[in-house]
Amino acid sequence: MPLTISIDLGSPVPAYRQIADRLRETLVTGHLRPGDALPPVRQLATDLGVHFNTVAEAYRTLATEGWLMLRRGSGAVVVERGVPPPAAPEQRDRLALALRDAVLKMRAAGWPAEEIAIELHKALKGTPS
């Protein structure tokens, strides 16, 4: 599978963060596994309609999180991640807040609680551990 992701250039979320988010999804769900190679920054950038430096920034984000190893010439490779380093409580709070705000915005937009729960389980599905 050639890694097909897409981003929304009209979104207020910066492109490099969207790219990181979508790639993180493939990593968390196991569609990309240790040893797998990611496409070169220039190729993915062309596919998504952004500059390759924008993709490179996303790769660096994921490398910092421990998902990837980057090397010029060799490209980006998924590495064994082990136990995620314990996040700072401040960072933990932000993650929980992001979830809460997402739910609140959906409620405010009129989503039934049912459907929100469904969306949640979709997001949890396929996640190992």
Add this chain to the structure above:
Amino acid sequence: MPLTISIDLGSPVPAYRQIADRLRETLVTGHLRPGDALPPVRQLATDLGVHFNTVAEAYRTLATEGWLMLRRGSGAVVVERGVPPPAAPEQRDRLALALRDAVLKMRAAGWPAEEIAIELHKALKGTPS
């Protein structure tokens, strides 16, 4: 109750959006109800440590969403909102994506699925309808 909210100035999420998020929470949960007055932008701004224009931007955001009515001299007042206007599919997708990304980041940080579900229910709790 004097409306006590707090924001995180170190967060990458812009202050005006955090303020709107926290206020939306009080609105969705019914802690602020139609007819209630919000604090003047200058007062809330002082409380939060930002410029009053930043608070004003948050108020405008919520006014656009149909929660508030703004008038100089009178201040910001919660209005009856009725049925939320049907969001554009594009906007709907973004809401669902935000939820998905929040969950994925929590998983990536090592949160057990259990606790994520708990956080979700905390966010849903107290929500009418």
Add this chain to the structure above:
DNA sequence: TTGAATTGTATAGTGTACTTGTACAATATA
């Protein structure tokens, strides 16, 4: 009725973040 105080609005300025352009360094490959 009037004038001062209160409250949101408008607009310009400043700093920061995002994206791009371009040159470069390290690795792979023919």
Add this chain to the structure above:
DNA sequence: TATATTGTACAAGTACACTATACAATTCAA
């Protein structure tokens, strides 16, 4: 060993967030 491939570094342009300041509409006390 030369060339292509791949990520990196850094400067420039643009958009966004926040602030400063002046302003307009409303409220309220004298």
